[in-house]
Amino acid sequence: MAQHAAKGARFQAVTANRLSDGEVVYFSADNRWVERFTEADVADGTEAAEALLARAMPDDFEAHVLEPYLFEVLEDGRFYKPASVRETIRAAGPTVRLDLGKQAEAKAE
Amino acid sequence: MYRYDEFDHKLVADRVNQFRGQVERRVSGALSEDQFKPLRLMNGVYLQLHAYMLRVAIPYGTLRSEQMQMLAHIARKYDRGYGHFTTRQNIQYNWPALDKIPDLLDELACVEMHAIQTSGNCIRNVTSDQYAGAIEGEAEDPRIVSEIIRQWSTFHPEFTYLPRKFKIAVTAHKNDRAAIKLHDIGIVVKQNDAGEIGYEVHVGGGQGRTPFVAKKMNDFVPKAKLLAYLEAVMRVYNMLGRRDNSYKARIKILVHETGEEEMRRMVEEEFAKIDASEMLTVPQTEIDRISAYFAPPAFETLPADSQAFTQAQADDADFARFVRANVVAHKQDGYAIVNISLKPIGGVPGDATDAQMDVIADLAERFSHDEVRVTHEQNLVLPHVKLDDVKTVYDALAAHDLATANLGLISDQIACPGLDYCNLANARSIPLAQEISERFSDLDRQYDIGELKIKISGCINACGHHHVGHIGILGVDKKGTEFYQISLGGAADENAAIGQITGRAFTEEDIVDAIETVVTTYTDLRADGERFIDTYNRLGMAPFKERLYD
Numbered sequence: 001m002a003q004h005a006a007k008g009a010r011f012q013a014v015t016a017n018r019l020s021d022g023e024v025v026y027f028s029a030d031n032r033w034v035e036r037f038t039e040a041d042v043a044d045g046t047e048a049a050e051a052l053l054a055r056a057m058p059d060d061f062e063a064h065v066l067e068p069y070l071f072e073v074l075e076d077g078r079f080y081k082p083a084s085v086r087e088t089i090r091a092a093g094p095t096v097r098l099d100l101g102k103q104a105e106a107k108a109e
Numbered sequence: 110m111y112r113y114d115e116f117d118h119k120l121v122a123d124r125v126n127q128f129r130g131q132v133e134r135r136v137s138g139a140l141s142e143d144q145f146k147p148l149r150l151m152n153g154v155y156l157q158l159h160a161y162m163l164r165v166a167i168p169y170g171t172l173r174s175e176q177m178q179m180l181a182h183i184a185r186k187y188d189r190g191y192g193h194f195t196t197r198q199n200i201q202y203n204w205p206a207l208d209k210i211p212d213l214l215d216e217l218a219c220v221e222m223h224a225i226q227t228s229g230n231c232i233r234n235v236t237s238d239q240y241a242g243a244i245e246g247e248a249e250d251p252r253i254v255s256e257i258i259r260q261w262s263t264f265h266p267e268f269t270y271l272p273r274k275f276k277i278a279v280t281a282h283k284n285d286r287a288a289i290k291l292h293d294i295g296i297v298v299k300q301n302d303a304g305e306i307g308y309e310v311h312v313g314g315g316q317g318r319t320p321f322v323a324k325k326m327n328d329f330v331p332k333a334k335l336l337a338y339l340e341a342v343m344r345v346y347n348m349l350g351r352r353d354n355s356y357k358a359r360i361k362i363l364v365h366e367t368g369e370e371e372m373r374r375m376v377e378e379e380f381a382k383i384d385a386s387e388m389l390t391v392p393q394t395e396i397d398r399i400s401a402y403f404a405p406p407a408f409e410t411l412p413a414d415s416q417a418f419t420q421a422q423a424d425d426a427d428f429a430r431f432v433r434a435n436v437v438a439h440k441q442d443g444y445a446i447v448n449i450s451l452k453p454i455g456g457v458p459g460d461a462t463d464a465q466m467d468v469i470a471d472l473a474e475r476f477s478h479d480e481v482r483v484t485h486e487q488n489l490v491l492p493h494v495k496l497d498d499v500k501t502v503y504d505a506l507a508a509h510d511l512a513t514a515n516l517g518l519i520s521d522q523i524a525c526p527g528l529d530y531c532n533l534a535n536a537r538s539i540p541l542a543q544e545i546s547e548r549f550s551d552l553d554r555q556y557d558i559g560e561l562k563i564k565i566s567g568c569i570n571a572c573g574h575h576h577v578g579h580i581g582i583l584g585v586d587k588k589g590t591e592f593y594q595i596s597l598g599g600a601a602d603e604n605a606a607i608g609q610i611t612g613r614a615f616t617e618e619d620i621v622d623a624i625e626t627v628v629t630t631y632t633d634l635r636a637d638g639e640r641f642i643d644t645y646n647r648l649g650m651a652p653f654k655e656r657l658y659d
Contacts, residue, residue: 017156017160019135019136019207020136020206020207020208021160021161021206021207021208022156022157022159022160022161022204022206022207023159023160024158024159060138062138062141062142063138066142066156067142067156083589084589085528085536085537085589085590085591086158086528086534086589089158089528089529089537090158090159093159094159094529094530094539095529095537095540096457096529096537096539096540096543097457097529100159100189100204101159
């Protein structure tokens with residue numbers, strides 16, 4: 001599997017796949033699993049990232065999601081964006097099918 | 110075609126019920142993901158980037174019309190309106206919800222299909238020649254022994270937890286269309302001088318991180334003894350295959366590290382023990398029973414030529430091109446094998462929509478004795494079409510973007526799902542295949558280039574068979590950025606060979622230009638009648654490397 005978080009990454013978020021349907025989800029500042037990357041909580045620094053991952057993985061996390069992990073995000077003006085191609089694709093959908101995935105849902109709204 | 114008996118039906122129905130219970134227990138929290146994961150994998154359910162993925166088995170790539178209709182129905186009802194045909198002659202759905210998969214499997218079982226052993230460290234779906242039973246020159250229909258192997262290997266208790274996955278391919282023709290030498294076991298059905306049917310067995314082929322061409326272990330295993338011989342190979346592998354390192358766990362590594370001669374000695378020793386017991390000697394009555402399922406369909410007695418077929422080519426240049434590229438001679442006078450390319454220019458290799466699958470199912474029912482085949486090169490085949498009907502079939506295909514006349518040409522590429530879908534991938538494969546297809550979209554140019562097999566993988570696991578592409582492309586990740594490495598000279602046919610890497614990798618922006626450089630180097634240097642692979646084999650890497658990097 002491609003590396004998720006580069007060593008020394010400053011900003012990181014937590015992602016996973018939802019148990020029931022495999023949907024890509026992100027852990028939010030109010031401790032929910034949300035579908036939009038823009039609603040993900042972003043940790044600044046290693047300690048904050050570890051704390052964020054710990055918050056995302058209480059004892060019963062497996063009842064909701066699969067394999068949560070940290071990944072690097074970059075500041076993009078006032079917003080953040082995933083650092084890797086892999087996480088960019090997870091956040092949007094297949095680059096070869098723009099009618100599918102989160103990118104399609106965003107367009108439809 | 111093989112039809113389930115009462116035992117097959119019960120076996121599959123029981124398995125679906127068992128999996129339904131497992132899914133319910135996972136959703137309720139009674140099973141952890143660590144407990145559930147091996148169970149879902151044994152039923153073909155993976156977790157990919159965006160969703161779960163379900164891989165459905167298509168034994169030896171053969172489908173009846175109603176089965177293809179069901180695949181279309183599944184795509185519509187449980188997925189996003191399409192499926193992806195794979196290099197293992199299977200189909201994958203990219204978006205099914207976990208809690209709906211048991212219902213999906215129930216529907217599949219209605220047409221004698223399942224997803225059992227499409228994942229996990231077991232013997233996977235047996236693959237074979239897509240022209241089986243239709244092409245002239247076969248020793249026997251390879252699907253007979255493929256079905257015998259399927260029955261032997263399904264739920265085989267000794268081989269449920271192998272060191273790694275295990276893949277078997279079968280051909281019965283001198284032209285290998287099943288890539289048998291790139292499989293853990295490759296089988297060639299052949300006839301000896303006495304006229305008896307038996308099997309040439311190759312062991313230890315494979316791609317992935319460490320590619321090898323299989324070694325011939327036995328030149329002729331008698332028909333009734335094949336399962337005993339396969340069991341012997343499997344038993345040696347199961348005992349000695351490495352379990353400490355998944356990268357070295359395939360049988361190819363065992364054969365390589367043990368040596369061909371020692372491997373052969375161990376297999377023969379085990380074979381002698383199993384054979385003496387006669388436990389796995391296949392009774393002739395059973396061979397006959399299974400053979401009967403693959404009896405040739407009721408072909409009409411027809412002249413070898415069809416005036417209508419010839420005239421249609423004269424009247425329609427696009428149809429003539431289709432015939433030239435996609436239609437192959439049938440063993441039966443008056444019939445043809447019609448290949449359906451799933452590689453439209455700029456399309457996703459191997460993808461078919463539900464509507465396209467329905468069209469193909471309908472054409473198979475009306476014009477091809479109810480049969481469709483899936484190829485390991487991610488195309489489909491109507492194996493038994495009357496010459497008189499080929500134009501009608503072509504027109505229907507053309508109306509649904511299924512008549513691209515590019516079989517075996519540069520735009521007929523294998524590509525794995527890559528980083529657009531796959532959890533293991535390092536780079537995208539499909540967009541690259543699309544760009545190459547667009548760059549070489551001119552069919553006249555493709556015909557001028559001739560046979561050229563490009564195969565693209567998004568990681569070293571080599572699901573896109575890049576090692577055996579005439580031109581292979583491997584996507585690699587460098588600090589989160591996609592790069593592409595080129596290899597040349599690979600082949601997956603009877604002259605199987607592993608390609609050699611040209612040198613440093615290319616960026617996403619430069620890779621298509623680099624492929625064009627390789628192609629123009631070939632067209633500049635080829636001798637009369639030489640295919641790309643012939644020119645490469647004559648000249649070697651040097652001229653290609655020089656133009657790519659100097």
